[in-house]
Amino acid sequence: MRALRHIRFAVNDACEGIRRLRQQLRDAEDTIRRQVREIDMLITSLRQLKQGHEPVSETNSDAEDEAINHPNYADLVASKHAGVYASYSLACLHSKSEDAGMTLTASGR
Numbered sequence: 001m002r003a004l005r006h007i008r009f010a011v012n013d014a015c016e017g018i019r020r021l022r023q024q025l026r027d028a029e030d031t032i033r034r035q036v037r038e039i040d041m042l043i044t045s046l047r048q049l050k051q052g053h054e055p056v057s058e059t060n061s062d063a064e065d066e067a068i069n070h071p072n073y074a075d076l077v078a079s080k081h082a083g084v085y086a087s088y089s090l091a092c093l094h095s096k097s098e099d100a101g102m103t104l105t106a107s108g109r
Helices: 002-050 062-068 072-097
Strands: none
Touching: none
């Protein structure tokens, strides 16, 4: 009987851990969605700058001006930011899972 209580407690504890991890995953997904929207806004701003809708700061060096005028500049910046945000979000999720006493693997098991 005592062993059965221990098993039941372990199962309940594991289920609660899974619920917490699922919530953390939902939170991380929401964060990533917000960051994607921010990146989209940045891309739009960069494209507007590139098309001359707003003046570019006069403090930019010639090299910076040349980089901004590069045809793929907005896409390069967006992909860089997306990678940084995704890495940060995954690191936060991993950190939270360790705080809960659990470690995520690449497979999520």
